[in-house]
Amino acid sequence: MERIGIIGVGEIGRAIVTGLCDGVDKSPEVFLSPRGAGTVAELSARYDGVQVCADNQEVVDRSELVIIAVRRQDRHEALAGLRVNDDRTVVNVMAGVANDDLRRTLGTDAPLVRAIPLPSVRERRSVTVTFPSHPVADAFFERLGGAQPVADEAAFNVFSALTGTLTSHYAYLATLTSWAAAQGIAPDDADRYIRSLFQGVGRALSDGTRSLQQLAADHETPNGNNERIRTTWFDAANSEALGKALDGLLDHLK
């Protein structure tokens, strides 16, 4: 599977192209939709084998695997009227768009696979949840960091809800730096320190031999500073509020 098409080359489309092509010996042929002229021109200039198509139909015609990465609200304009042969594999990365919905728009019998690539596909470090499992789509995401097929769309939605917590995590870190700045610390110093602190936390996650609870315990001294913040701020009520927010998002995704 070496001919890949992408319809919708924005943030995630660009990350996928980078992951496929950057620093690899043998990159696939990649066909991009023309919208976003600056981005697609830059990608095609940077990587051999990346070409910009005249329209979305040409992307489908030239590719074995077609990734749909437009915003949900743009899907009809981008896709209605496209002819998609049954021998193509279509990967739907649009959040909140079920495969039934996409099949109605495309009117094809080609296999449709939902996927949740993360921005870290750029470095080929994203574990991408897929549904249903499909050998071509799963092999594609293996090269970008790993595929994690799930059993049904309900499970897919749970993972999708989890990805909705990502920017809150960054906002949490930004709140910590703002608090430090309010105490008189130079913002650049606070920023540098928080990045270093949490990059260390991120690296510790790669130790799969320790559970998340174990990692928390290992970073905490009894009656120490971490225990104090965890029990006074991330208390049962706060944890329950997070669970409720995720429940609400899951209902919305169903």
Ligand SMILES: NC(=O)C1=CN([C@@H]2O[C@H](COP(=O)(O)OP(=O)(O)OC[C@H]3O[C@@H](n4cnc5c(N)ncnc54)[C@H](OP(=O)(O)O)[C@@H]3O)[C@@H](O)[C@H]2O)C=CC1
């Ligand atoms: N960003 C992320 O981390 C992830 C995003 N997703 C999903 O991927 C999709 C895209 O997200 P993201 O990359 O962030 O969004 P962006 O807005 O960055 O990219 C969407 C791209 O689609 C283009 N587009 C719009 N209409 C058409 C059309 N008719 N034909 C071809 N291209 C078109 C847009 O062009 P223009 O700017 O000119 O409108 C833009 O370049 C969304 O459905 C999102 O849910 C999934 C996983 C992760």
